[in-house]
Amino acid sequence: MRVRKTSRKGTGRAAIALVAACAIGAVTTPLAIAVASQETAAEAAADGGPDDLLLPTPEAPRISDSAYAGFQRCGAASGDPVVTSGSPTLAATLESVAPPGTVEPAQPGPRRKVVFEVDTAAGEQVVHKQLTSDTSHDAAFQLPEGTLGDGAYRWRTRVKDGGTVSQWTAWCSFTVERR
Structure with missing residues (x-):
């Protein structure tokens, strides 16, 4: 039976890459969510969303x-x-x-x-x-x-x-x- 040795360098590099990926994800995910929510709010306002102050056209x-x-x-x-x-x-x-x-009020x-x-x-x-x-x-x-x-x-x-x-x-x- 042959035992395969894994180098500590390879394991260390993989661990560093994994930690780096997690750190990047932790930083960029909230930014992506914030940008997406701003775009959604802008689209909603353009479409007459709840923050729109214009009345719909008759x-x-x-x-x-x-x-x-x-x-x-x-x-x-x-x-x-x-x-x-x-x-x-x-x-x-x-x-x-x-x-x-x-509903129309009795006394408008x-x-x-x-x-x-x-x-x-x-x-x-x-x-x-x-x-x-x-x-x-x-x-x-x-x-x-x-x-x-x-x-x-x-x-x-x-x-x-x-x-x-x-x-x-x-x-x-x-x-x-x-x-």
């Missing part, structure tokens, strides 16, 4: 000939909405700005401010109106009669709640064709 912008007529959705495949009234009603769903799981507190902008198709501002929403679910604004003549227009909206402000909705192009 959804489903739509337009109607009047407060009691059916609404046409903006961005529909059928083309831009056409209204036959000089005082159309603009509306948007604000459900996205109510915190998830909240401060209302959200909703800003409506109407421009000509060329970008000249016709209306800039700020209203308060009676609910956190929707907002509507009927333009005063005579505000718009025949032609092409566009509108958008956003919400303000205290010091926080949503992004604007995309422009909703529409045409007024009085009969």
Whole structure:
């Protein structure tokens, strides 16, 4: 039987390498975790995470000939909405700005401010109106009669709640064709 001898140098080198690897891992692991958590926090804020101070953009912008007529959705495949009234009603769903799981209080507190902008198709501002929403679910604004003549227009909206402000909705192009 032959006994194999291991050199002390080889064992010592292996032990030193193992200790060095453990030391490097002990130092770099917390740094890697810290960097990863910072990246995750930055991504969450960019995605509208819990630390984000902006309200979500209102959804489903739509337009109607009047407060009691059916609404046409903006961005529909059928083309831009056409209204036959000089005082159309603009509306948007604000459900996205109510915190998830909240219930409307019986006596609502401060209302959200909703800003409506109407421009000509060329970008000249016709209306800039700020209203308060009676609910956190929707907002509507009927333009005063005579505000718009025949032609092409566009509108958008956003919400303000205290010091926080949503992004604007995309422009909703529409045409007024009085009969």
